[in-house]
Amino acid sequence: MRCIRANWAQRQAEESYGIPEAELTPWRDWSLPSLRRQWNQVKREIAPWWAENSKEAYSSGLACAARAFDSYAASRRGQRKGARVGRPRIKRKHRGVRSCRFNTGTIRVEVDRHHVTLPRLGTIRTHESTCKLERRLASGRARILSATVRQESDGRWFAAFQVEARREPGKPSRPRVAAGMDLGVRYLAVVADARGQVRYVENPRHLGRALGKLRRVNRQLARRQGPAVYDPATGRVTRRAPSRGWQEAAKTAGRAHAGVRHLRTDTIHKLTTSIAAGYGQVVIEDLNVAGMLRHGRLARYIADASFGQIRRQLAYKTTWHGSQLLLASRWYPSSKTCSGCGAVKAKLPLSARVFTCATCGLVLDRDRNAATNLAALAAAVGAPEWPGPGREGALNMPAEPIVRPAAMTPAPPEQAGRRR
Numbered sequence: 311m312r313c314i315r316a317n318w319a320q321r322q323a324e325e326s327y328g329i330p331e332a333e334l335t336p337w338r339d340w341s342l343p344s345l346r347r348q349w350n351q352v353k354r355e356i357a358p359w360w361a362e363n364s365k366e367a368y369s370s371g372l373a374c375a376a377r378a379f380d381s382y383a384a385s386r387r388g389q390r391k392g393a394r395v396g397r398p399r400i401k402r403k404h405r406g407v408r409s410c411r412f413n414t415g416t417i418r419v420e421v422d423r424h425h426v427t428l429p430r431l432g433t434i435r436t437h438e439s440t441c442k443l444e445r446r447l448a449s450g451r452a453r454i455l456s457a458t459v460r461q462e463s464d465g466r467w468f469a470a471f472q473v474e475a476r477r478e479p480g481k482p483s484r485p486r487v488a489a490g491m492d493l494g495v496r497y498l499a500v501v502a503d504a505r506g507q508v509r510y511v512e513n514p515r516h517l518g519r520a521l522g523k524l525r526r527v528n529r530q531l532a533r534r535q536g537p538a539v540y541d542p543a544t545g546r547v548t549r550r551a552p553s554r555g556w557q558e559a560a561k562t563a564g565r566a567h568a569g570v571r572h573l574r575t576d577t578i579h580k581l582t583t584s585i586a587a588g589y590g591q592v593v594i595e596d597l598n599v600a601g602m603l604r605h606g607r608l609a610r611y612i613a614d615a616s617f618g619q620i621r622r623q624l625a626y627k628t629t630w631h632g633s634q635l636l637l638a639s640r641w642y643p644s645s646k647t648c649s650g651c652g653a654v655k656a657k658l659p660l661s662a663r664v665f666t667c668a669t670c671g672l673v674l675d676r677d678r679n680a681a682t683n684l685a686a687l688a689a690a691v692g693a694p695e696w697p698g699p700g701r702e703g704a705l706n707m708p709a710e711p712i713v714r715p716a717a718m719t720p721a722p723p724e725q726a727g728r729r730r
């Protein structure tokens with residue numbers, strides 16, 4: 311309820327001053343303080359129920375609106391990387407994500423490790439134990455910055471805490487060993503270290519497994535009375551109250567999607583942690599994931615394997631564990647080079663699963679060959695100076711590097727998800 315109302319509040323605040331780009335009158339200030347001021351002026355009139363909810367419900371909606379306007383403006387000015395950002399839209403009451411972020415007030419993780427206290431919501435029992443977070447908070451190694459309450463598509467509520475945590479500098483279990491990691495669809499990852507050990511990580515294909523079920527439930531949804539009625543004569547869509555059967559099928563679909571998401575998150579986190587904590591240097595290809603996702607046939611498999619997420623997690627986890635992430639240029643022919651003699655093939659079709667070298671006669675699994683080549687690239691950068699985080703070690707880089715350290719992105723604040 312709170313979160314739907316946050317959406318309403320956002321919508322009403324937007325309406326009360328108009329979408330800036332569309333106006334010809336002088337630009338309005340869309341910073342958070344200004345939006346808040348305007349909201350406070352009009353809330354008695356347009357939302358007489360405002361006092362029923364935490365002020366953070368409105369505030370987090372306004373903060374998102376302010377950010378959306380910022381991103382849109384920056385994108386229009388060409389100062390924003392990535393795809394173009396559209397004009398901020400007003401969210402529908404039933405379709406938005408139900409979430410609310412608490413920045414102020416009583417935000418506490420209770421000592422019994424099974425309750426959290428949030429402003430206005432009071433003390434809530436959590437399904438999962440909060441012991442890892444509570445232990446850090448109690449010993450003063452972490453400080454809560456904010457808490458976000460959110461409803462997943464399977465209907466469960468989660469509370470996530472953004473904390474500032476002090477980390478002991480970690481040390482990978484094999485600091486002097488470099489590993490190459492070849493991401494793929496047949497195997498999620500093939501990891502080869504410089505000492506010749508190879509690890510094949512199965513691709514669990516969580517989405518692929520759930521597709522049959524999703525197909526069934528989507529068919530059901532289509533046959534039941536949903537909230538939208540399309541009139542083919544006028545092309546208009548009108549709204550109506552969905553039937554109970556439709557709502558039930560929608561819940562099943564939401565659960566299936568959430569299940570896939572949770573399984574995938576778990577697999578990727580376990581993989582990246584074991585790699586980042588295991589080797590001193592990790593070499594991956596600097597893949598053009600956005601480009602690969604435009605591939606008609608493979609896009610679904612690539613999205614299901616979440617290559618981009620693997621790289622993002624490796625980037626911050628290597629800083630936690632004191633290892634180093636290296637990116638091989640996307641033009642480096644990791645698959646076409648022979649890991650035995652270094653001969654480069656002109657062409658290697660995707661269907662050729664086994665690499666056969668015409669020069670030295672080496673016969674090797676394609677992915678293993680690529681991973682071994684990537685691992686060998688780490689030598690070009692040099693071993694990180696140990697002890698100490700490898701990223702800051704002096705790197706002797708050629709002008710056009712084949713392999714380069716991953717750009718230093720600020721490590722995200724540690725998050726702990728807790729369900730209630």
Ligand SMILES: [Zn+2]
Pocket residue numbers: 648649650651652653667668669670671672
């Ligand atoms: Zn060869």
